Amino acid sequence: MIRNLGILVGLFFTGVLLYSFLMGAYTYLTEEHVETAEHMFHEHPKSLSQSSDGVFGKFDTAQLQRGYGVYKEVCSACHSLEHVAFRDLQAIGYNEAEVKAIAASFQVPAIDPETGEASTRDGLAADKFPAVYPNDVAARAANNNAVPPDLSLMTKARHNGPAYVYSLLTGYQNPPKKLAEEFPDSMPGTGLHYNPYFANLNLAMAPPITAEGQVSYADGTKASVDQMSKDVSAFLTWTAEPKMEKRKQTGLAVLAFLLIFTILAYLSYRNIWADKKH
Amino acid sequence: MSFPWASQYNPTNPAMKWIDERLPLPRLVYNAIGAGYPVPRNLNYFWNFGVLAGFALVVQIISGIILAMHYAPEATVAFNSTEHIMRDVNWGWMLRYMHANGASFFFIVIYIHIFRGLYFSSYKAPREMIWLLGMVIYLLAMATAFMGYVLPWGQMSFWGAKVITGLFSAIPLIGPTLQEWLLGGFAPDNAALNRFFSLHYLLPFVIAGVVILHVWALHIPGSSNPTGVEVKQESDTVPFHPYYTAKDGFGLGVYLVIFAAVMFFAPNFLGHADNYIAANPLSTPAHIVPEWYFWPFYAILRAFTFDFLFIPAKLLGVLAMFASILLLFFLPWLDRSPVRSGRYRPLFRPFFWVFVVVVLILGYCGGAPAEEPYVMISQLASAYYFAHFLIILPIISSIERPDPLPASITEAVLGKDGEEAPAAIDTIATTGGAATQPAE
């Protein structure tokens, strides 16, 4: 009974699927194959190696501080960092007084103690980086109808994130001739900028890092466009996962322990089964 | 239950004796996973995965209870509270990665466990109930994992909730109302998030209860084994403890090494980048897919692209997806071959391996974008999926000529006249378990 019903159900689904396959294959073969601009021009991120890569990877605090400088001078005009608190910056090598000074250079929302009205005050170490715009509507209005996303998690929110950020920052270029010829609709419109590393090729952010020395580096590193882009993506790798270094160190200890345990468990297993054929 | 030669619980420790007389819990444990449970001596490593699944469930429950101490199920703060766990809670990053990757590993283990059952036909009489309870666990685990994935309230959480509840809207007449009822709104929001959290907390404990039933049912006929030949004599078995506790201990070590390697060094490999973007009801990610463990079913869902007769494609896809899971419940009655183990089923074996490959293909297509050629491949693979269970297995079971089976497990292990003389074993066995002393 069950088997007879089963065979009927089976024949039904298999039949429908084969029918769909034939229909689909027919359309696929007869329909003209449309190539999309994204498909043709979108590029995977360039390869980027960072000191935090790999099992033994560690953050390079000097680089993170330079990267913070780039964020502060360039990106922070439009992008927030809402999951990061000023106190967190101690982890990248700033001391308490420096953290306080950095915090105080930002204005955070507050309530006027006299009138109870919304106002602002200097940031404190315990505060998080403040939002740049009061809300999405304001963000849109100020940015040609595009909301600059928060950057705290950017390198984890994109596939191959650090390399993506680096490639995007250094990837602005003039649209290729072929694009204009074959996909005139995909040419950057007003306020848009061509960048093959961006999923739909044209993004609303104007090239942010454009000139050598745009950010002054205290440690004497030459502030080339490439260097600044690398530094800020390192910084954003840290903001996305400040605990990465601790994670890898803990992982090594845990793995070492587990390997020894597993070897012991194996020997014990062999020992107990020694006289049992199986 | 159990075999007549099973060792009897006989506590020598006065405290254990005292407890056992008043509440025979020590006895229960002894008979369930101690020396009182005789187990076929020839189990291979695939038999480790039951214990591993239990372990993985415990890891989820412990890490989950802890996450729930820091997590806030409210749509405006849920995403931030997960980041709070990652950044500020002591060891929070580790507990979250343990839970998120633990869910994936739970499914890896369960899938191996299920495929073990499929190859060695562990679902056949007298073990149908074990199989049915296992399928209940699997369904509950899928529901739990789906709702858990909604909790961090990232983009994938939000759109996953929308799309999966959208499946129910395919049901004629009541569909749209049902979806609103499930979500408690027109789209996922606080109401949905809160009920998912409540159920996500509850269901694992229901699973634990069903696991107990599953193990209880297992202890009636005892474990099956790679030959599929039932236990006949004492020399076929060894006591669970210390033999299989030792083997499971080793298996657990290997499992933990792999788990730790992923959890500490590639914790986001099995996840999806979009879930690090806070939920945004106004923008769908370009490529939305569920967690990898749902991919084969997702591929089946998307394989239905054309209306058939009067049935819309959407409804067909939903029906097929549910059918592809539910048909597993009927497996014991679809495959009627008297032989259990795939080892002795020459006709079954190639079809089984085709099936394994088909499921892997479905998984791959389910994770790929809904474009050609993936859709066409999914259609062929899905067709085989249904045909395998509903047409091929029933037919094989009536036409196949199985290979000769060994007379017993002992014979399979030691050969017809194995060095380990069965007579000697039996005599020593009566003295209570020094059975293994004679030199081999």
Place this chain on the structure above:
Amino acid sequence: MTEAVSTDPQTVDADTQNEEGVRRRDFINVAAVSFAGVGGAAVLYPLITQMAPSADVLALASIEVDVSALEPGQAIKTIFRKQPLFIRNLTPKEIEEANAVDVASLREPQTLAERTAPGHENILITMGVCTHLGCVPLGAAQGEVKGEFDGYFCPCHGSHYDTAGRIRKGPAPTNLEVPAVEFLSDTVIKVG
């Protein structure tokens, strides 16, 4: 049965067989089980410390209060580390009362001077948290009962504090806690 791998045939008798491996002397087995035990214990550490205050809680900022508008005899209540903080401008009479007490007779001997900042003996800053079981004592807001010693009175179980916030009567064991205080100017105080 568990004696299966024992090297000593003497131990294989009816009694020991049932001890479920407790007597197993095999070093490697003991080592494996101990290792598992150590691992299990190590895992408890993160599982327990996760409940301790998280980094954001520990980092709660210090606060600054402006007391220029606080007249003698008045008090203000603000919030410090999620708990009430009492700031009281003592009148000369209250200061006198506090200094008149024989310190040795107190449950927690402390002078008013020890509980205030030098040069600002009239500004008494204490936590508004009863040291008994944590209720908020009365006496800071206008019109509230100040207790038998004219300072604060905790109605939960009847603790009386004097004008220096010291415990004088009732179940509370210690004086109201004085947090770290720094005068940034004559009227602006930094607490914490």
